Ligand SMILES: CCCCCCCC/C=C\CCCCCCCC(=O)OC[C@H](COP(=O)(O)O[C@@H]1[C@H](O)[C@H](OP(=O)(O)O)[C@@H](O)[C@H](O)[C@H]1O)OC(=O)CCCCCCC/C=C\CCCCCCCC
Ligand SMILES: Nc1ccn([C@@H]2O[C@H](COP(=O)(O)O)[C@@H](O)[C@H]2O)c(=O)n1
Ligand SMILES: [Mg+2]
């Protein structure tokens with residue numbers, strides 16, 4: 001949903017910045033790599049220590065590179081399959097670091113095995129959501145459904161909650177509960193999304209098989 005509605009807005013806002021980076025001689029691949037490295041570092045340095053506010057600020061700054069790299073490639077006319085592969089592969093790396101960092105917090109000083117398991121479930125199910133589409137497309141099936149919780153939703157729900165939960169360290173009471181609520185929401189939403197995509201691909205596979213038999 002966010003991918004559909006927010007992308008156009010962010011494209012307009014980020015286009016001048018993407019153009020500026022191109023003028024400075026920065027390549028889209030460099031933005032993809034630096035954005036991922038920054039997101040991973042922000043998540044793995046701050047989240048395991050319970051520094052959710054600064055972790056979220058850092059990850060958010062770098063993760064927007066994912067909207068800038070493709071914009072740059074399109075403006076430069078250099079969009080290609082390598083860029084698409086690099087972008088999608090490194091998305092998985094950044095996602096693993098974000099939910100892995102949260103799991104590390106709950107397995108350590110956060111001291112909550114259940115929430116550690118929920119964060120690990122968010123990590124794994126998010127990867128499976130993306131894999132369903134990648135594998136379907138590699139089989140020539142479109143996987144023509146986005147599903148309830150795509151990557152943008154997973155990130156926005158988790159990062160908004162983590163950012164606000166981080167305000168607990170600055171004295172805001174009760175706000176730390178936002179993060180567990182968000183993790184449960186992302187876990188449930190990702191499970192639904194996996195099922196939505198699997199059922200869609202199953203239908204597409206049977207339709208393709210029937211069309212093959214008829215033709
Ligand atoms: C006082 C509190 C302080 C709090 C401080 C910070 C708050 C920060 C809050 C939020 C920041 C969230 C930012 C998240 C931005 C995410 C942008 C992004 O990376 O989106 C990626 C997404 C998909 O891109 P791709 O096409 O490149 O990737 C595809 C995707 O990975 C597919 O995965 P799948 O969906 O299948 O699982 C793969 O299949 C595919 O291979 C791959 O190519 O891009 C978009 O969707 C574009 C839309 C982005 C919309 C971003 C919206 C941000 C909106 C609001 C921010 C809210 C801020 C609120 C702040 C409140 C603080 C007061
Ligand atoms: N280093 C890159 C990154 C991306 N691309 C192209 O952009 C598409 C993704 O666009 P986003 O707006 O989601 O970033 C991707 O499929 C590639 O075609 C690129 O060429 N090089
Ligand atoms: Mg991108």
Ligand SMILES: [Mg+2]
Nearest residue numbers: 066087088091
């Ligand atoms: Mg991406």
